[in-house]
Amino acid sequence: MTDPQTVAENRPSMLARLMAGIASHAPHVTAGPIDDAPTPDEPGHPEYHRRQRAEFALGRWTTAVPYRYQDATATHAEILAWADRAADDYRSAGFLVLTGPIGTGKTHQAYGALRRIAEAGPKRFEMIATTAPDMYGRLRPGGSEHGTEHELKRLCRIPLLLLDDLGTEKLSEWTEEATTRLVNERYNECLPLIITTNFPVRAATGAPSTDLVTRLGDRLASRLAQTSTVVQLDGPDLRRGLRSVS
Numbered sequence: 001m002t003d004p005q006t007v008a009e010n011r012p013s014m015l016a017r018l019m020a021g022i023a024s025h026a027p028h029v030t031a032g033p034i035d036d037a038p039t040p041d042e043p044g045h046p047e048y049h050r051r052q053r054a055e056f057a058l059g060r061w062t063t064a065v066p067y068r069y070q071d072a073t074a075t076h077a078e079i080l081a082w083a084d085r086a087a088d089d090y091r092s093a094g095f096l097v098l099t100g101p102i103g104t105g106k107t108h109q110a111y112g113a114l115r116r117i118a119e120a121g122p123k124r125f126e127m128i129a130t131t132a133p134d135m136y137g138r139l140r141p142g143g144s145e146h147g148t149e150h151e152l153k154r155l156c157r158i159p160l161l162l163l164d165d166l167g168t169e170k171l172s173e174w175t176e177e178a179t180t181r182l183v184n185e186r187y188n189e190c191l192p193l194i195i196t197t198n199f200p201v202r203a204a205t206g207a208p209s210t211d212l213v214t215r216l217g218d219r220l221a222s223r224l225a226q227t228s229t230v231v232q233l234d235g236p237d238l239r240r241g242l243r244s245v246s
């Protein structure tokens with residue numbers, strides 16, 4: 001006769017029987033890793049957040065850009081390369097100087113470069129675009145609400161600054177001082193600066209002295225020459241082409 005204690009020991013435990021029962025009834029499902037990684041259209045994906053930043057930056061770009069240049073797109077390879085460096089890291093881009101005769105598309109390319117940066121969706125997108133004469137007007141005592149120093153600091157610190165038509169006016173001692181401080185400060189902080197000018201950075205030897213060096217002075221021009229990507233735009237006056245069709 002079998003001893004009752006041995007029978008109890010040989011009987012499968014309640015838990016084992018329960019597990020066996022579940023296994024025999026449950027559908028055959030193997031647990032595995034769950035793929036809940038966000039797609040590029042969902043929050044959490046880097047591309048989703050890049051697009052959000054780009055949308056915000058393009059909004060700011062549109063607000064800062066005059067109506068005529070709302071469609072501006074950079075097409076020049078060197079300008080595109082500069083904009084991509086700036087979008088990657090503002091502090092590594094240096095200055096961008098666009099020179100060339102009137103109507104060759106300097107302002108168009110400059111706004112286009114800023115658009116390219118906005119489209120990349122940088123972490124921070126703040127820009128000021130001004131013509132040099134407007135800037136001097138605002139820097140003059142009484143020319144801006146908060147005063148010259150405040151205005152100059154704002155221009156020194158803004159991450160992206162476009163100074164259109166630099167050198168149009170011969171600099172007075174005062175405007176040279178303001179321009180030197182601005183360029184120096186941005187140079188020291190490694191902040192980008194886009195300049196457009198009708199004057200070559202340095203005229204060919206023997207040419208009449210109508211270059212940035214003579215317009216801005218040696219100190220300033222040497223800073224620019226040292227840190228700038230200089231792009232010469234040539235070709236016909238695009239405004240003439242526009243006039244003949246309008």
Ligand SMILES: Nc1ncnc2c1ncn2[C@@H]1O[C@H](COP(=O)(O)OP(=O)(O)O)[C@@H](O)[C@H]1O
Binds near residue numbers: 102104
């Ligand atoms: N790539 C381009 N595509 C379309 N229009 C352009 C282009 N480049 C310049 N323009 C137009 O030609 C005109 C002259 O260009 P602009 O950038 O103002 O010249 P600049 O600043 O060299 O004097 C402007 O009306 C501008 O909108």
Ligand SMILES: [Mg+2]
Binds near residue numbers: 106107108164165196
């Ligand atoms: Mg222009």
